[in-house]
Each structure stands twice: as structure tokens, then as C-alpha cells.
Amino acid sequence: MSAAASKLDQLRTMSVVVADTGDADAIARLKPVDCTTNPTLVRKALDLPIYAELIEHELERARGLDGDADAVVRQVVDRLTIGVGRKLAGLVPGRVSTEVDADLSHDTEATLAKARQFIDMYEDAGVGRERVLIKIAATWEGIRAAQQLQREDIDCNLTLIFNRSQAIACAEAGVFLISPFVGRILDWHVARGEVPATIDDDPGVRFVRDVYTEFKRRGSPTVVMGASFRSTAQIEALAGCDRLTISPDLLEALDAEHGPLVRALTPGKGDGRIDPPVDAAQFARDLKADAMADEKLRDGIAAFAKDLAALRQTIAQRLQAG
Structure with a gap:
């Protein structure tokens, strides 16, 4: 790597870089491998010129539909989610993470139905399932849904990971990828006056390092994707x-x-040790004992659900405005 290489270019040689945005201009400029979409990003997309034609098409289509107004709004939101995801898939060589409705996070069957619906909609739009990650909150019910989806060749991104048992349960379920939230873990500790003295003391950084090391020790193929950086x-x-x-x-x-970027994580060798699997009782017990993880998982789901409700409200207002 040239001495003039940016830290971003150096990072690309060590980790797959994913853009946490639906901003097409930023994606085209920064050239990540993967990207993501969610209700917050779709709502922001409503004001971006690149999505104007898509949005107007879906709103006009919806105005011609009969039936329950709430059901029409939900249909528009789903179609916009896939429409934005399709555009993003055209900008990156890798995958687009697409979030299942957060208000389904504790309902395995409803999560399965929504995930399958999204995959069908993507495939109808010409985007194969190999280009999509279905994003699900890492509740026990969400992990069980992901385990079944993986059996159907639908790869999943389990998000809102704050606790070791959460992460291990995902690996044991065979999920494709997990997203531990570095910044939100730090936020929780800082709010309580626990400010790390060095970056190596950062609790979010330490958590991801621990999970990464444990997955490599186990020989788990589940991808660890650090998220929520400050x-x-x-x-x-x-x-x-x-x-x-x-x-x-x-x-x-x-x-x-x-400046030079030093590699911090390297995959070690597995030791072949097989640990007892995480069951529902241990999962619940470990989360309850971890105030940070319990609070942040609950708050994260609530925030995602609030964003989804806000997107639906925005669409309802646009439909009413004609």
C-alpha cells in the first residue's frame, strides 16, 4: 500500500467496508462493497432527487388502490423499501441489508412472512436473494426466524447485538452476519460517567473484539460486522x-x-472445543443480567419501530395531500 494511501483505502485491504446510508451520491463517491436501507433512510430518500420518480410512481399507484387506508400505506412503504434497495443494489457490487418491520421483532412467524415477502419483491424487481441481507433484531424470536430463513437460502443480518449470548446464539443458528453496535454500547457507559481512558478501554470496541475472537475460535462462518461508530x-x-x-x-x-493504519484484528486458529449451546432460558437470563444490553436492545427496537411509524405517517400525509 502506497504511503499516500488514505486510511479508508488501507482499511479496505483489511475489512469489507459497508456504507450505512441510502444516499446514492455518497455511495457512488465512496464506493463501499455493501450498503443498507431502513425506514429512517427511506424517509430521507423521499427528499432526494434520485428517488423522486420512484416515489411519485408508487404514490400515484397507491392513489388508484381501493381498500383500507392503513393497508395501502403499508404497501407503499414496502414497495418504496424495495425500490430504494433496488437502486442501491445497482450502486454496490455486494449486498443491500433490508430491515424487517421492527414491530415484528418478537414474532417469529410474522418476521418469517415479512422476510419472504421482501425476498419475493426483490426477485420480482430483478434483484436476486444473493444480493440481499434480511435485517432482523437479535431477539430470541428474531434469531429463530433467521435460523429458518438461512435454511431457505435467505441470508440474514442480525442487528442490535449488545450481549455475548446474543452473538453466540446467532452463530449457533447459522446466521450469515451479525451487527454489534459499538457506539451505542459506549453511549450507555458514558451516560453513567464511565468514560474510557483509551480506545482499548472502549467497551464497544472490547465487545466486538471479544465476539470476533470467540467466533474465530469456534470456527464459525458467521460474519462479524462492527456498526454504530462514534x-x-x-x-x-x-x-x-x-x-x-x-x-x-x-x-x-x-x-x-x-497516516499508517495498523491492523487490529486477525483471525486466530480454532481450538475445536465445543461449548453447550445457548438455549432460550440462558439467553433470557444473560440479557436480564446485562442492564446495558437489555436496555439497548429494547430501546433500539422501539427506535426502529418509531422510525417505521414516522415513515408510514409521512406516506399517509402525502397520499392525503394528493
Whole structure:
């Protein structure tokens, strides 16, 4: 790697870089391998010129539909979600993570139905399932849904990972990828006056390092993708993690820096030890005993559900406005 290479370019040699955005311009400029979409990003897309034709087409189509107004709004939101995802799939060589409705996070069967619906809609739009990750909150019910989806060759991204048992249960279920939330873990501790002295003391960084090491020890193929970063220092401290999903502003910051980037994580050798699997009772017990994880998982689902409700409300208002 040239001495003039940016830290972003150096990072690309160590980890798969994923863009945590639906901003097509940022994706085209920063060239991530994967990207993501969710209700918050779809709502922002409503004001982006690149999506204007898609949005107007779906709103016009919906105005011609009969039936329950709420059902029509939900249909429009689903179609916009897939429409935005399809556009993003045309900008990256890898995958688009697409979030299942957060208000289904504790319902295995409803999560399965929504995930299958999204895959069918993507395939109807010409995007194969191999280009999609279905994003599901890592509740016990969500993990069980993901386990079944993986058996159907539908790869899943289990999100809102804050606890070791959550992560291990996902690996044992054979999910494709997990997203431990570095920044939100740090936020919780800082709010209680627990400010790390160094980046190596950052509880979010330490958690991802622990999960990464454990997965490699087990020989698990489940991908570890650090998420929810608050600084480039956190990202640099996890250089070498399988994947890192990063916001455009932090991608830009890394692209502007040109110092050396040292690899922080390297896959070790598995030791062949087989541990007892995490069952529902242990999962619930370990989450209850972990105040940070219990609170952050609950709050994360609530925030995702709020974003989805806000998107539905915005669509309802646009339909009413004609």
C-alpha cells in the first residue's frame, strides 16, 4: 500500500467496508462493497432527487388502490423499501441489508412472512436473494426466524447485538452476519460517567473484539460486522474485523487521513472445543443480567419501530395531500 494511501483505502485491504446510508451520491463517491436501507433512510430518500420518480410512481399507484387506508400505506412503504434497495443494489457490487418491520421483532412467524415477502419483491424487481441481507433484531424470536430463513437460502443480518449470548446464539443458528453496535454500547457507559481512558478501554470496541475472537475460535462462518461508530478511532481499533458498516461522514474522514493504519484484528486458529449451546432460558437470563444490553436492545427496537411509524405517517400525509 502506497504511503499516500488514505486510511479508508488501507482499511479496505483489511475489512469489507459497508456504507450505512441510502444516499446514492455518497455511495457512488465512496464506493463501499455493501450498503443498507431502513425506514429512517427511506424517509430521507423521499427528499432526494434520485428517488423522486420512484416515489411519485408508487404514490400515484397507491392513489388508484381501493381498500383500507392503513393497508395501502403499508404497501407503499414496502414497495418504496424495495425500490430504494433496488437502486442501491445497482450502486454496490455486494449486498443491500433490508430491515424487517421492527414491530415484528418478537414474532417469529410474522418476521418469517415479512422476510419472504421482501425476498419475493426483490426477485420480482430483478434483484436476486444473493444480493440481499434480511435485517432482523437479535431477539430470541428474531434469531429463530433467521435460523429458518438461512435454511431457505435467505441470508440474514442480525442487528442490535449488545450481549455475548446474543452473538453466540446467532452463530449457533447459522446466521450469515451479525451487527454489534459499538457506539451505542459506549453511549450507555458514558451516560453513567464511565468514560474510557483509551480506545482499548472502549467497551464497544472490547465487545466486538471479544465476539470476533470467540467466533474465530469456534470456527464459525458467521460474519462479524462492527456498526454504530462514534469516531474514526473506534473504526481504526477494529481494522481487520470481517466487515465494518460506517456512516458517510466517518467514511469521508477516513478518506481524508493518510497516516499508517495498523491492523487490529486477525483471525486466530480454532481450538475445536465445543461449548453447550445457548438455549432460550440462558439467553433470557444473560440479557436480564446485562442492564446495558437489555436496555439497548429494547430501546433500539422501539427506535426502529418509531422510525417505521414516522415513515408510514409521512406516506399517509402525502397520499392525503394528493
